[in-house]
Amino acid sequence: MTLRLFDTATRSERDFVPLETGKVGIYLCGPTVQSSPHVGHLRSAVAFDVLQRWLERSGHDVTMVRNVTDIDDKTLVKAADAGVEWWAWALRYEREFQAAYAAVGVRAPAAEPRATGHIPEIIALVQALVDNGHAYELDGSVYFDVHSFPAYGALTRQALEDLTPAPDAPADAKRDPRDFALWKAHKAGEPETAGWDSPWGRGRPGWHIECSAMARRYLGREFDIHGGGLDLRFPHHENEQAQSRAAGDPFARMWMHSAWVTQSGAKMSKSLGNGLLVTEVLAHYPAPALRLALAQVHYRSMLEYSEQTMDDAAATWARLAGFVVRASDKVGAVTPEQVGAAPLPEPFVIAMNDDLGVPRALAHVHETVRAGNAAFTAGDDATLASALLSVRSMLDVLGLDPGAPEWAGAGAGSSAAMAALDSMVRADIDARAEARAAKDWATADAIRDRLAAAGIVVEDGADGVRWSLSVDD
RNA sequence: GGUGGAGUGGCCGAGAGGCGAGGCAGCGGCCUGCAAAGCCGUAUACGUGGGUUCGAAUCCCAUCUCCACCUCCA
Numbered sequence: 001m002t003l004r005l006f007d008t009a010t011r012s013e014r015d016f017v018p019l020e021t022g023k024v025g026i027y028l029c030g031p032t033v034q035s036s037p038h039v040g041h042l043r044s045a046v047a048f049d050v051l052q053r054w055l056e057r058s059g060h061d062v063t064m065v066r067n068v069t070d071i072d073d074k075t076l077v078k079a080a081d082a083g084v085e086w087w088a089w090a091l092r093y094e095r096e097f098q099a100a101y102a103a104v105g106v107r108a109p110a111a112e113p114r115a116t117g118h119i120p121e122i123i124a125l126v127q128a129l130v131d132n133g134h135a136y137e138l139d140g141s142v143y144f145d146v147h148s149f150p151a152y153g154a155l156t157r158q159a160l161e162d163l164t165p166a167p168d169a170p171a172d173a174k175r176d177p178r179d180f181a182l183w184k185a186h187k188a189g190e191p192e193t194a195g196w197d198s199p200w201g202r203g204r205p206g207w208h209i210e211c212s213a214m215a216r217r218y219l220g221r222e223f224d225i226h227g228g229g230l231d232l233r234f235p236h237h238e239n240e241q242a243q244s245r246a247a248g249d250p251f252a253r254m255w256m257h258s259a260w261v262t263q264s265g266a267k268m269s270k271s272l273g274n275g276l277l278v279t280e281v282l283a284h285y286p287a288p289a290l291r292l293a294l295a296q297v298h299y300r301s302m303l304e305y306s307e308q309t310m311d312d313a314a315a316t317w318a319r320l321a322g323f324v325v326r327a328s329d330k331v332g333a334v335t336p337e338q339v340g341a342a343p344l345p346e347p348f349v350i351a352m353n354d355d356l357g358v359p360r361a362l363a364h365v366h367e368t369v370r371a372g373n374a375a376f377t378a379g380d381d382a383t384l385a386s387a388l389l390s391v392r393s394m395l396d397v398l399g400l401d402p403g404a405p406e407w408a409g410a411g412a413g414s415s416a417a418m419a420a421l422d423s424m425v426r427a428d429i430d431a432r433a434e435a436r437a438a439k440d441w442a443t444a445d446a447i448r449d450r451l452a453a454a455g456i457v458v459e460d461g462a463d464g465v466r467w468s469l470s471v472d473d
Numbered sequence: 474g475g476u477g478g479a480g481u482g483g484c485c486g487a488g489a490g491g492c493g494a495g496g497c498a499g500c501g502g503c504c505u506g507c508a509a510a511g512c513c514g515u516a517u518a519c520g521u522g523g524g525u526u527c528g529a530a531u532c533c534c535a536u537c538u539c540c541a542c543c544u545c546c547a
C-alpha cells in the first residue's frame with residue numbers, strides 16, 4: 001500500500017516515491033519572526049508534523065528542515081519603531097514561535113536554519129546565477145532575470161504577461177518589473193548590522209534566496225518534499241524553484257501546501273489584524289485541543305475558526321483522553337513501545353495513505369473509542385484492551401495520544417501537583433461516599449457542587465468514583 | 474485582468490454515480506438517589522436552473538455567491 005500525496009506542481013495526487021529508499025527530506029517554510037504567532041501559523045506546522053509522523057510510522061527516516069526568516073523589511077521597520085535591535089527583535093519572536101510549536105506537540109525539526117546564518121551560501125548561489133546569466137547587478141542589488149528562465153511560472157501556472165507588476169517595484173530600474181531581488185543593497189538609514197559584504201557591495205539577502213540556499217545545504221540539490229502555506233506558492237515558491245533550477249539544482253520533487261485558517265470565511269492574517277494569538281487560546285484551552293482543532297480538518301481545506309471551534313475541540317479531546325484514562329485504569333496502561341509497534345487498523349491506514357486523510361482517520365478513531373466504551377460497559381476487557389492500544393496508536397500518529405509524555409498534565413494527572421491535589425480531593429470524595437451511603441443526598445450533592453465550583457468534576461462510575469479537572473472555556 | 478479554490482443537515486466537517494463518514498448540539502431511551510460519563514435509537518443535506526443515467530451531492534452545460542494569490546503573509 002503506497003502513500004499518495006497531492007503535488008501542487010501537478011495539481012494531482014501522486015504516489016510518493018522517495019529519492020532514496022527509506023529516507024525523506026522535507027523543507028518547510030517556517031516563520032518570518034517579526035510578530036507573535038497566531039493559530040493560523042500553527043496550521044502548516046501541525047500539518048507537516050503529521051506528515052512527518054506518518055512517514056516515520058511507515059518506516060521512513062525523515063529529515064525535516066524548517067527555516068527561520070530572521071531578517072526582512074518588516075523586521076527592520078518594526079524593530080526600529082520599537083527602538084530595539086532588529087536581531088534582538090527577531091530572536092524574541094523566534095522564541096515565541098518555538099514555544100508555540102512545542103506547545104501543540106510539533107516536534108523540533110532536524111535543522112532550523114536562519115537566513116542570517118547562511119550568508120556565504122546565499123552569496124555563492126547569487127554569484128552562480130549572475131555568472132550563468134540568470135541574474136544581473138544594479139546599483140549594488142542583484143535581481144533574477146525572469147525572462148532568462150523560460151520555465152518561470154511553471155509551479156503556479158502563471159504566464160509572465162498576465163502578472164500584475166508589484167506596485168511598489170522600481171519598475172524603471174529593473175529590466176522587468178517582475179524581476180525579483182536576490183540581494184538587496186544596503187540602504188541609508190538601515191542598521192550597519194543589517195548588512196554583509198558581498199561582491200556587489202554591502203547588502204542583505206532577498207526573501208526567496210535563503211530557502212534555495214539552505215535547502216541545498218541541508219537536503220542537497222534535489223530533495224523530496226517542499227512544503228509551506230498556500231499563500232507562499234506565489235511568488236515565494238515560484239521564485240525559489242526558478243532560481244534553484246536556474247542554478248542547476250533539480251530542487252523539490254514534490255510541493256505540498258496547507259490551506260489557511262479563516263474567520264467568517266476570511267483568511268486569518270497578520271496584516272488583517274484578525275489573528276488569534278496562540279498564547280490567548282492556550283490560556284483558555286488545553287494545548288492538545290488546539291492541535292486537534294488544527295489537525296482534524298484536511299490540510300488542504302480551509303479551516304473555519306469560530307468561537308465554537310475550540311469548545312468543540314476541547315470536548316472531543318476530553319472524550320478521547322477520558323477513554324484512555326478510564327480504559328487504562330481498567331485493563332492496564334499501554335507502554336510507548338506498544339503504542340509505536342501496534343498494527344494500525346486498515347481503515348486508518350487507507351485514509352492516511354490517501355493524501356493524509358486525517359478526517360476519515362479520526363472517524364475511525366471515534367468508532368474505535370465507541371466500541372471500546374461499549375466493551376467497558378459490557379465488561380469485555382479483552383476487547384477494551386485492544387481498543388485502547390488501537391486508539392492510542394492511531395492518535396500517536398496524529399500527535400494526539402493522550403498517554404504521550406507531551407500531554408502529561410493535560411488532564412492525565414501525573415504531575416506532583418496533580419498527586420497533591422488528588423489527596424485533597426480524595427478526602428472530599430470519601431466524605432461524600434459516607435453521605436451517599438447514609439442516603440444523605442443533600443450533603444453529597446453539596447460536596448460535589450463545591451468541587452465543581454473549584455473546577456473539579458466528580459463522576460460516579462460502576463467501578464468507583466473518579467475526578468478530573470473540568471475543561472476551561 | 475490572470476491563476477487557483479470553495480458552496481453538504483442547527484454548527485464543524487468527510488465523501489465523490491446506487492447501503493445518508495465522523496464529531497458537537499437536539500430529541501427519545503438505558504444506566505444513575507439525582508447528575509456526569511458512557512451506551513442504544515432518531516430527525517434535518519448536498520448554492521440555483523437545465524441535461525446525461527434505471528439511478529447524481531457525486532458526471533455534463535449554464536448560472537449565482539464567496540474566498541485566496543498575483544505586494545508582506547502559514
